[in-house]
Amino acid sequence: MWTYNKVLQYPINIKQPDPKLAKVIISQYGGPDGELGASLRYLSQRFAMPDQNSKAILNDIGTEELAHLEMVGSIVRQLTKNASLEELEAAGLAPYYTDHGVDVYPQSAAGVPFDANCLACKGDPVANLQEDLAAEQKARATYEKLIDLSRDNPDVLDPLRFLREREIVHFQRFGEALRGVQDKIATKHNMYLNNCKKNN
Amino acid sequence: MLMDDNNCMNNNQSNREEMLHKIKCLKFAITDLALYLDTHPNDEKALCLHNKYCKELRTLTDQYQKMYGPLSIECPCNKWRWLEEPWPWEGGVS
Numbered sequence: 202m203w204t205y206n207k208v209l210q211y212p213i214n215i216k217q218p219d220p221k222l223a224k225v226i227i228s229q230y231g232g233p234d235g236e237l238g239a240s241l242r243y244l245s246q247r248f249a250m251p252d253q254n255s256k257a258i259l260n261d262i263g264t265e266e267l268a269h270l271e272m273v274g275s276i277v278r279q280l281t282k283n284a285s286l287e288e289l290e291a292a293g294l295a296p297y298y299t300d301h302g303v304d305v306y307p308q309s310a311a312g313v314p315f316d317a318n319c320l321a322c323k324g325d326p327v328a329n330l331q332e333d334l335a336a337e338q339k340a341r342a343t344y345e346k347l348i349d350l351s352r353d354n355p356d357v358l359d360p361l362r363f364l365r366e367r368e369i370v371h372f373q374r375f376g377e378a379l380r381g382v383q384d385k386i387a388t389k390h391n392m393y394l395n396n397c398k399k400n401n
Numbered sequence: 402m403l404m405d406d407n408n409c410m411n412n413n414q415s416n417r418e419e420m421l422h423k424i425k426c427l428k429f430a431i432t433d434l435a436l437y438l439d440t441h442p443n444d445e446k447a448l449c450l451h452n453k454y455c456k457e458l459r460t461l462t463d464q465y466q467k468m469y470g471p472l473s474i475e476c477p478c479n480k481w482r483w484l485e486e487p488w489p490w491e492g493g494v495s
Contacts, residue, residue, distance in 0.1 A: 254484060260488070
């Protein structure tokens with residue numbers, strides 16, 4: 202189970218609203234490579250993993266992603282708080298404002314609401330961990346694009362750079378977990394395939 | 402001798418389950434009181450109960466983790482014991 206800690210993992214103090222940036226950064230909240238999808242992907246995959254290391258790493262990274270979800274939501278909130286209606290309109294946020302006002306809603310930069318199609322639980326530990334490695338790379342690439350777009354705003358760049366670095370650490374840990382699973386498959390193949398029992 | 406060992410293990414196991422049951426009860430009571438206090442922040446009786454349960458939880462969690470291993474990743478240990486026990490969805494600490 203979980204308990205909440207009333208702190209952000211990394212500080213976010215954005216002094217000036219910038220709804221144009223909010224409109225793109227929201228993709229890491231509820232977009233295809235965002236933190237919500239990452240968390241659900243890992244926390245769902247962990248149940249049927251074949252060894253303790255991969256269960257633990259999926260559990261613990263899935264938990265950290267929830268902290269990142271909160272960070273991205275905080276960035277979006279601070280970028281839109283106190284923005285004028287004219288600034289929201291100029292940023293192309295009139296449709297968003299119509300449906301969600303100033304709430305933080307999980308959607309992509311293009312306005313597509315969060316969809317669990319962005320995560321896979323394939324029932325195969327190797328396929329799942331390969332999916333996770335790709336997911337971390339896609340999230341890193343997305344943060345790099347957001348860092349490009351935030352080039353003039355040091356208050357936004359700083360937490361985005363932190364989040365990008367965490368993707369790299371997660372990629373490293375998933376790689377280690379995958380190697381562990383593959384080594385075990387090589388020695389005890391049937392134990393680690395994780396399929397349903399078959400009647401002979 | 403064998404009997405004694407078994408008894409000892411059974412006692413150990415039942416003590417563990419008993420401690421864990423108390424921890425789960427305290428955690429649930431704290432959650433429920435926190436929800437109530439969110440909408441009734443000036444209720445002295447609820448606040449008093451919340452304080453009491455938080456203190457009991459801290460003491461009991463410290464004791465439990467020293468004896469049986471970590472319940473969260475924020476528990477310091479001499480060796481990494483996070484991987485040792487089954488996960489709650491596997492009939493471990495559930």
